Amino acid sequence: MTENAIEAHGLVKRYGDKRALDGVDLDVARGAVCALLGPNGAGKTTAVRVLTTLTAPDAGTATVAGHDIARDPVSVRRSLGLAAQDATVDGLLTGHENLTMIGELHHLGRKVARARADELLEQFSLIDARDKLARDFSGGMRRRLDLAATLVARPEILFLDEPTTGLDPRARNDLWDVLDQLVAQGSTILLTTQYLEEADRLADDIVVVDHGRVIARGDSRALKRQVGGDQLHVVVADRADLDAVAEIVERIARTAPTVDAGARSVSAPAEGGVAAIAELAHALTEAEIRVEDLGLSQPTLDDAFLTLTGAPAPAPAPSDVETQTETVEQTR
Amino acid sequence: MSNTFLSDTWVIARRGLKHMRRQPEALSDATIQPVMFVLLFAFVFGGAIAVPGGGSYKEFLMGGIFAQTIVFGAFGVAMSLSADRNNGAIDRFHSLPIPRASVLAGHSVANLIRALLPIAFMSATGFVVGWRIHSGFLDILGAYGLMLGFSFAIIWIGVLLGSLVSTPEAVQGVAFIAIFPITFIASTFVPTSTLPGVLKTIAEWNPTSSLANSLRHLFGNPGGIAPPGSVWPIAHPIAYTLIWAVAIVVVCAPLAVLQYQRSIKS
Numbered sequence A: 001m002t003e004n005a006i007e008a009h010g011l012v013k014r015y016g017d018k019r020a021l022d023g024v025d026l027d028v029a030r031g032a033v034c035a036l037l038g039p040n041g042a043g044k045t046t047a048v049r050v051l052t053t054l055t056a057p058d059a060g061t062a063t064v065a066g067h068d069i070a071r072d073p074v075s076v077r078r079s080l081g082l083a084a085q086d087a088t089v090d091g092l093l094t095g096h097e098n099l100t101m102i103g104e105l106h107h108l109g110r111k112v113a114r115a116r117a118d119e120l121l122e123q124f125s126l127i128d129a130r131d132k133l134a135r136d137f138s139g140g141m142r143r144r145l146d147l148a149a150t151l152v153a154r155p156e157i158l159f160l161d162e163p164t165t166g167l168d169p170r171a172r173n174d175l176w177d178v179l180d181q182l183v184a185q186g187s188t189i190l191l192t193t194q195y196l197e198e199a200d201r202l203a204d205d206i207v208v209v210d211h212g213r214v215i216a217r218g219d220s221r222a223l224k225r226q227v228g229g230d231q232l233h234v235v236v237a238d239r240a241d242l243d244a245v246a247e248i249v250e251r252i253a254r255t256a257p258t259v260d261a262g263a264r265s266v267s268a269p270a271e272g273g274v275a276a277i278a279e280l281a282h283a284l285t286e287a288e289i290r291v292e293d294l295g296l297s298q299p300t301l302d303d304a305f306l307t308l309t310g311a312p313a314p315a316p317a318p319s320d321v322e323t324q325t326e327t328v329e330q331t332r
Numbered sequence B: 001m002s003n004t005f006l007s008d009t010w011v012i013a014r015r016g017l018k019h020m021r022r023q024p025e026a027l028s029d030a031t032i033q034p035v036m037f038v039l040l041f042a043f044v045f046g047g048a049i050a051v052p053g054g055g056s057y058k059e060f061l062m063g064g065i066f067a068q069t070i071v072f073g074a075f076g077v078a079m080s081l082s083a084d085r086n087n088g089a090i091d092r093f094h095s096l097p098i099p100r101a102s103v104l105a106g107h108s109v110a111n112l113i114r115a116l117l118p119i120a121f122m123s124a125t126g127f128v129v130g131w132r133i134h135s136g137f138l139d140i141l142g143a144y145g146l147m148l149g150f151s152f153a154i155i156w157i158g159v160l161l162g163s164l165v166s167t168p169e170a171v172q173g174v175a176f177i178a179i180f181p182i183t184f185i186a187s188t189f190v191p192t193s194t195l196p197g198v199l200k201t202i203a204e205w206n207p208t209s210s211l212a213n214s215l216r217h218l219f220g221n222p223g224g225i226a227p228p229g230s231v232w233p234i235a236h237p238i239a240y241t242l243i244w245a246v247a248i249v250v251v252c253a254p255l256a257v258l259q260y261q262r263s264i265k266s
């Protein structure tokens, strides 16, 4: 038995001339949550399919729960639960039948499978949809049922391929809460996502992939650090003070700050860290400027992605943009 | 591992049967369509079609509709398989600790059971419109046995089709341009002797004809065995049908399994 739940070395998968995976190494510790973060076509799904034995790699080796994916695929399958990218629940079966079937195919026996199905429906707030055909479920319900299906046999490791893609913000938040519970129970999770925010929110470790290669890895703080230092950030109470503040910030940061008149904010990269904050606070007090917010902030993962890939982070789908502005409005 | 093969196959077959129950529209080729053909041909065209050697056209017709419905069975298998290939169900099954062969086996079992449905349905409809059996118990047994055996062979054509063609819509297209003519250029609705030139030759060698004629013979209905001197397939319909059934299984089953495995690989 190896220490890690998932270990992969030099995974390569070709489709014709295209290398969907081009030498991927991966270590996921037991009980850890690892996010594969990358734009569309980066190779995330291919990595998941290789690790779940759905497709064989052209080169490289991997173990999942200590079992070799090539030599002992059945033991691998017994220890994992997979939620594929497009929630593959069976639309012509009810919620309960979907879960029971999975349980029977895990050889729990009909009776245990049925009981386990009810338990999971309860846990995922799907009990009202127990006897409804899954094709009539909403997107969020389908995802929850799909997630429940991966848990039927209490697997050691969960593979979740873009678990929240296509969900509206509320359904996404619900799903995140469910994932938090799973994490609290100690499940090992490998999830993929195109959303920087999601990786940041859920994962201990983030592995950034692009064109079939790992281009960065680490926890989100380390990733951000890799991309650049902290930012000084001031929000003033009175817009009229902006010019004065910009001058002060420029003196301390020794570089031209970014001024956002709408947000009444001034920001600039800060070399000196906490010392710079202290100096800035002192200078602002002396100038008798009313400050609403003052602090050091780390760059966003979006900034990180831009630096790492040389391209902006993938824009969310248009529908997401709409729904996200909706939430903004709601929270106002 | 392999000791779960049978039980896993049955779990997947039960799922297939539930699918059929919940998609009555997809069952129409096995239920409504044959009934429509019976009514259409028995009451609309029937009067204009003469059966060689005399006899009731309705009794002639039933063997043809049975044969047509059985050949159409390929369509149902192909549809359900290609749907599964497209909606991720096959991936889900393959991520479970079951022998992978049980997925295909489950489909086949479900479709074999599905094939029994229209046979029973047609028998009842036929009886209502005036179809009668004029033969002994063993012949009747032989007729239903032949239908079951041919249905089994046809499943492999369906698996092959479902693995070759990428989407359910494409399966529908192929069914329309391939399976439909096969069931029509045959002795399904009219005796082959009434067909012109090359169509007659095609119909005489078409196993749909020999299956229809075998059933007519075994049920004691008109149009069974052609008189001596006719081409071999219609003079020996039962032997010719059995040869086809065996040949389809021997050729198509391995090809179908191979193609299915290739279609799910990448």
Ligand SMILES: Nc1ncnc2c1ncn2[C@@H]1O[C@H](COP(=O)(O)OP(=O)(O)O)[C@@H](O)[C@H]1O
Pocket (backbone or CB within 6 Å): A015, A018, A019, A020, A038, A039, A040, A041, A042, A043, A044, A045, A046, A047, B266
């Ligand atoms: N079955 C396949 N046949 C051909 N190309 C494929 C196949 N699966 C994936 N690819 C290609 O491999 C690359 C990685 O795809 P994928 O792993 O699905 O990316 P992601 O999940 O990150 O969006 C893409 O360029 C995709 O077009």
Ligand SMILES: [Mg+2]
Pocket (backbone or CB within 6 Å): A041, A044, A045, A046, A085, A161, A162
């Ligand atoms: Mg993907």
